[in-house]
Amino acid sequence: MRPARALIDLDALRHNYRLARARHGARMLAVIKANAYGHGAVQCARALEDEADAFAVAFIDEAMVLREAGILRPILLLEGPFSTEEVQRAAAFDLWPVVHHAGQLAMFDAADLPQPIDVWLKLNTGMNRAGFEPEDVRAAWLRLRDSGNVGEITLMTHLARADEPQVITTDEQVATFDAAIAGLEGPRSLSNSPATLGWPSTHADWGRAGILLYGADPMPDEASGLRAVMTLESEVISVREVPAGTPVGYGARFVTSRPTRLGLVAMGYADGYPRSTRDGTPVAVDGMPARLAGRVSMDLLTVDLTDVPGAGPGSRVELWGPQVPVNRVAQAAGTIAYEVLCNVKRARFEYRG
Structure with missing residues (x-):
């Protein structure tokens, strides 16, 4: 699945x-x-x-x-x-x-x-x-x-x-x-x-x-004590090791500045993760900070795993949720959390609590 x-x-x-x-x-x-x-x-x-x-x-x-x-x-x-x-x-x-x-x-x-x-x-x-x-x-x-x-x-x-x-x-x-x-x-x-x-x-x-x-704090200090309701997540499905100077993704927007471990993640803009999101946008991989690397595709995106050496295929990737506030992703995409949350589709919904 x-x-x-x-x-x-x-x-x-x-x-x-x-x-x-x-x-x-x-x-x-x-x-x-x-x-x-x-x-x-x-x-x-x-x-x-x-x-x-x-x-x-x-x-x-x-x-x-x-x-x-x-x-x-x-x-x-x-x-x-x-x-x-x-x-x-x-x-x-x-x-x-x-x-x-x-x-x-x-x-x-x-x-x-x-x-x-x-x-x-x-x-x-x-x-x-x-x-x-x-x-x-x-x-x-x-x-x-x-x-x-x-x-x-x-x-x-x-x-x-x-x-x-x-x-x-x-x-x-x-x-x-x-x-x-x-x-x-x-x-x-x-x-x-x-x-x-x-x-x-x-x-x-x-x-x-x-x-x-829904836990997206509308105030600029984000200190209201709200809890994230949606966690958008997926997994690393493959890993590629590349040298410095390697372009990644459509348009070669991202070019590695060091030897890099790239994780391919089963998530794209057809699932609701914004295509316009910038390189360096935070994600969490197995609970550790990581970042987006390269333009988001329809079904896939790529993250930099270099600083998460234990990560590999099967590693959990939080795109937003308790560790990665949806407001930060929305800002990196040039929009607001309202639009980002409303656009989630195709991903499987699971309800808890």
Whole structure:
């Protein structure tokens, strides 16, 4: 059996959720959109169902996968409904739609629901991606209330730069939010993952834990106590010894500077390890530090084993996980951990805990 696999530590997932909820001090959504950021939405939801206050996904098809798997907790639809029919499906399956533009207000006006459902009303406070402008939120809140189809209205916004602790944008967004919703009834939700960890001023009735659930620390000091949930690993399948000056891989991007032992690893960009990752990116071989050497291929990559003399065929290679933070790999690939984790495929998934 090809040794490329993604080990998913569900105990670590629960640890990270508990940490987030304790840090935030109030109810916490577990965000499991995009197949739980590549970790397996159904498996992660089952692991958290006894602990999570509610879940969040992007759209209704993701929610229905969870409902069909027997997940009963409330589920927030972050993109909201795309039609009046979806409003009615949300009512039937205990889903909480986000409402963030005028077209969705019209869907609630037109819906024929057996009883009101809870919604989340989103404000644009500076992200400039989705949400009502501050001067329009009161009218939107009144229209939802008067539709007869809406029960509790949670007021929410999304923070654009909470992962930058020295930047004042988050404080400005909080001030804009507070001013816009003054006098409106309903719970509040501002905190995403970095705000949960680093901005107590954003902590309100609901937090929304996303990337932190999976152990990729969104704060620059990476000192939050999160545990890696996914370990992407494989094995060395062959070893080649080459002299100094030997080019390795497509395009001869890497050239050895010394006599080198090269380990060929069964892992490539078709498995989700980024092709753009630079030479020298850390890996761990049998628990010892090593590095990527040469351009990543579709099915294979090469690591420098010179400083791990005991390594050879069958040696375990951690591409990211507890020893090699996924943030470091993402940085070396010129991207972010969110994208790297979401792109894992073809590797065999194994769940523990």
